[in-house]
Amino acid sequence: MALSGLEIYKHLPKTNCKDCGFPTCLAFAMQLAAKKVSLDKCPHVSEEAKKVLEGASQPPIRLVTIGTGENKLELGNETVMFRHEERFYHPAGIGVLVEDTLDDNALKSRIDKINKLKFERVGREIKIDLIAVKNSSKSAAQFAKVIKAIVEKTKLNLILMSENVGNLKECIKVAKEKKPLLYCATKSNYQEMAQLAKEHSLPLAVHAENLEELADLTQKIVSLGVQDLVLDTGPKSPRKKICDLTYTRRMALKKTFRPLGYPTIVFTQSSEPNDEVCEAAGYVVKYAGIVITKGAEPWQLLPLLTVRSDIYTDPQKPVQVEPKVYEIGAVKKTSPVLVTTNFSITYFTVAGEVEASKIPAYVISCDAEGMSVLTAWAAEKFTAESIAKMLDTSGISGRISHKNVVIPGYVAVLSGKLEEESGWKVLVGPKEASGIPSYLRSMAS
Amino acid sequence: MALELLKERWSSAINVLKVGAVKEEGGTRASAITVGGQTTLPFLLDEGGMPHRPVVAMEIFDVAPLEWPVSLLEPFGDAVKDPVKWAKKCINEFKADLICLTLKGTHPEAENISADKAVELVKNMLKEISTPLIIIGSGDKEKDNDVLARCSQATKGENCLFGLAAQDNFKTLVASCMADDHCIIADSPIDINIAKQVNILITDMGFKPEKIAMHPSTAALGYGMEYVYSIMERSRLAAFVGDKMLAMPFIIFVGQEAWKVKEAAANVADEPGWGDERMRGPLWEAATAVAMLHAGADILVMRHPEAVATVKRSIDSMMKGNND
């Protein structure tokens, strides 16, 4: 947290002995507040003061881990309200609900379906992270059986949900190696739940209907020795939910209010399949730590996971695609060749228009340090030389029977030089990608 | 101990934009559409107001867009061949708040439909439908300057929303809209400085700022949506602390971008792991729209009836309890 210089000063010895290299304790405190020196430069600070001051340097939203190994899910430790201020760091965990009332066949087909929720797009795999197993049957034996089947058949992380602490206790041995999230501690059961979480070193979800009661409860649980908490304010309208998520994040970041300094979990309320995804998408963009849906259709999860990848993209870094030759459609040796930059939006816009034209073509993305065509051209990152080099080294010549290349209309001025440098015949394409389909069609005819 | 939540109170509001004019105002619309006026980030109704809910315009073309994926064409049937019939279907069956007519066919490289014909269509459209109208050019600057100016003149008093006015081509359209008392869309390429600059250029000509809608660009989910999202958030935050040249409501052309990408359009036969495109396509469009709503979108221009219905329900659910 940001303690002020004066607040820090209160905890220093106030002897002005100068051993830290500063003339006074206050001067040292000011530098500490500005994060310009570290506390260990003062050899005289008491253990107690150290605790307070180091506690204050903990991240405002605790990093909580669910699961183990390479599949583990890390949540929290976010630093900003808006992604443009820095970035969002730990992508929201996305999971699907499984109730333990399913019979064997239904369970098997649900798990099979869930296991298929991984998608390859833009050269990256995106997939769900979690299964939330709900003890709707209220039977410990049934709960254990379903958890066991899930543990055996998936690598996904788990949330174990039961209102009955006894049932959780009994079933934990089936899944504790997977470090599941226990759901959930409430006003009435928190002592037992905290005990269970502590015994097995598991993260614990905490539920209360409003933020005030929630803050109260987390403080009690922390005092029992459990710190890896995930917050839930229960079912309410999506709008209220977004308010809860926003205020939780804001109180943690702007007020360093530790009782709410944890990641959050949300379960969708809508039952209509499209509505459910839209509701979940809202939670993903507005700060949710975990979002659990009932729907498990690929056409539901693909957009939801994509919303997450978009929002958690680092805004400082221009997103780039690998500079290389891309085949769009069933290309032949006579198919046209288009060049563009490796800025992902530029590339995908071009690729999308080529695809829409239904005329197969090669698109070569040139390394322009992730800039768009005009920006790269102005910065001399997209030049006759760099395009010529790409034509030469990308291996495109071996794949086609012609030597014609289409360049973006905005860099028409490069034509002459590029013809000289490369020996290719240069054709000037449209300025905007939206003109590509008609351009390609007229080329073909 | 009572927990006091930290609430933001902003000093400035987003402009209120009214599209369409009723009889008393010199137009012929049954009612106008009003957006904007927010004093809070999207849907944080506990700390500020959203006096006007976001609206959905359905986009139709002057020529049948036969290149659209089947899953998008299907719900309209033969109506896509007749813009007026198409618009009516959108309003009556699919509950569009207003219509966005894109004059794509006027492009010299498309059907090169004449300005006369475009004017005829626009006039006929206004006669046949009762909602406000958004009119968008073909993207060919020269032709747009002719076609849109003529359409503006022919619809004087109707308070249509015309677009797009961009940094390198705004004067003709601004002059027309000002003379004929229409609203205008200020277009910019995912760049907050240019967005502001276009608004300055337009208002410098004497155009009223409260008749401008901003288009900060649109990108589909998975294809740069987050860039637009952050530009919108930055722009809103600046407006709330007093930047009048960023205080215009947003218009976002969701349908046009979402349906370009293969995640929306591809057949399940080509992408078996992605599920039925009849479910996936509309949801891709709806999910893009929902992300834009959470960034502050005021007017969403959309295409698929199922996506429109989903997004309207989403708006309802987010506005619920406005007064509690």
Ligand code: SF4
């Ligand atoms: S070393 Fe510690 S006690 Fe001595 S002046 Fe610095 S801060 Fe004060």
